[in-house]
Amino acid sequence: MKKKLISLLLVSAMATTMIAGCGSSTETTTESAASTTAETTAESTAETTASTTEETTADTAAAETGELPDYSGVELTYWSMWNSAEPQGQVLQEAADAFSEQTGAKINIEWKGRDIKTIVMAALESGEKIDMFEDSDSNMATVYKDYLYDLTDMAAAADYENHSFKCLTDYLVNKAGFLCAIPEQPQVGGVFYNKDIFEACGITEVPATWEDYLAACQTMVDNGYQPLALDSTYADFLFTYHLDRVIGTEAISDLAVNGGWSENEGVIQAAQQQIDFINAGYLADGAPDEYPASQNKIGLTGEVAMVVCANYVASEVNNNTGTEVNWGMFNYPEVEGGVDPSNAYAGSNAIGITSYSENPQAAFDFAMFLTTGEYDQKMADTASQIPADPSNTAPAMLDGTIETLQATVNPLTWNAGLNDNADLKTSLKDVIIGLYEGRYATGEEFAAAMDALY
């Protein structure tokens, strides 16, 4: 009888916990908030309730002297978009250990990998204990912004402006309405090329205009090189980059959403220029190829000179092919009669701090620790990335990227506005791949094929 009673009790206990666990999200928030408060020790509570002015002063002092405040008893939960075995993950762990040693704060990193974008929103909505997390800047500024801490004041106190790329922070501020996250691992798009081939062909200056670019391509062909690698997955990136130079991002976005490609002279001109480019034999053999076959040829054959992509292409090619290509980079050339050519595709991952974090200042300081100074340089070197702090130096293979990022005022989005039509972008992409496969004889035919999708 006793046993039965106990088993019944256990069963009902199980059921109750389950029901409690599946309550509505508002309840969970209160519950978890309550439990975290209970968990926090008296000491840390005393510390966190210390006035913010004191903290800010301490931090400003810290920024100036390079010393960090004492955060003993503070515990930060960090959801990372990396895995612990990846170079980025390793540097993150190292930085966390160093930060803990210097400040006494404890940082619990949870490795969520790239799928963080599918799980973090639910965690934020239920108020799960996360102090800071990583994802792309666009997700930070649009999807999660309501759950993010406004970092404006802390950034001003830490002189963050002088340790960041303006175009990246501006993007976050403009999109979210406030500084919602700290950019890390910046990305920049443009033409990445093998300097050795340029040198062998006697090309001393990187082409700034479409005419110079075509002339450089012809020189490369004359010297037995193949100018441009292209994998079909980046076909839309290449075409929209060129189209941006002719008609600009806003016009592309408008066309993507509403159609009318044939009525736009710029579209026909841009498509025709690309068709002529292909017909002149400037694409590498087999391009458009299946990713990453064509870009790999830059490393494998040593005969393919350039690729239009974002900066990660350099380390991808080096790693895939086991070669050390002598990489250089320049901004996509200007097209005569087109629009402002100074902007490049730019984006980043970003570290967001939750609006309900109990230790936003400590979290912010850790974000600074990671994205400026020693560990930012380490991240750039170890993971072959552009440093988040422009005063650091980019690895040799990313030569030119910092300058391009600094020159960019209004960064292009991925595919320069084409993806604004979520419902059609996959079909538009197929038509663009078709353009590089030689399916259309003229710019008009291409534009008509784009319009046929509407």
Add this chain to the structure above:
Amino acid sequence: MPPFLSEEVKKMKKNKAMIVGFILPCALTLLVMYLYPVLRTILMSFFAIDSVTADVGTWSFNGFGNYARIFGSATFLTSLSNMLKIWLVGGILVLTIALLFAVILTSGIRFKKFFRAAIYLPNVISAVALATMWIQYIYNQDYGLLNSMLEMVGLEGVKWLGTDTKFWAMLAAFVFGAVGYYMLIFISGIERIPQDLYEAATIDGANKFHQFFRITLPLLKGIIKTNLTFWSINTITFFLWSKMFSPISSEASTIVPVVYLYDTVFGSTGNAERDAGAGAAVGVVLAIFVGIIYLITSKFLKDDDLEF
């Protein structure tokens, strides 16, 4: 009431409490983990919602708006047509080849165990590795297996992964990996058929073909139904191969409904927009498809008319 009966009743009552006690966790788990998400998804498909886990208070009623959105989307329609092609063409190929292999392997050939393992092997290998192998080593236009073979006989290489052929290349690779699984199910079905039926048929002068069409096939009805249902579910939830054949961002030639659902719910490269309501509508449409296919196969393939 006689005393012994009241004892019985008491015992039964106690038993009932025990039964309820033991069933409760399982029933509750099922309700919470299965029925709740299903009902919530159905409900969500009629509301405008940004995030999957958004509080119900933030939902706004949208009627059939989400359904209108997805059926008005060229990409969703393309993905449905791709799914249908995979189901029909892939289904005919996979089930025919699987059945053929199953019949051959149960016909008493030598090295049966080896072949069975070899054909099943792709199911053990991660689909990511398998897809990478197909993309990089078999379809590669410079040094891929297929083009090397074509060149060996003096033919020109083909661009297997161009927009025109990419879908079929993906389907062929998928079929290669899927055959083993269905073959195993067919084998188990064939081995269940009593040997004396074949012996009697042989004595009566039936050849192997007669035996296959008159004995094996009719007695495999139930198994065919199982395989068809599994294949349908497999096709409708097709995701990874499409992702592998269109890295970075989805392409119309390989997109399938689940990829469309994923992109819609979680945003995609260069577009952070999220629409959980439309995603839920896609989920409901797919669930209805599974239901329809199950009903049709159940109606046309009754497996209870033969006993053996």
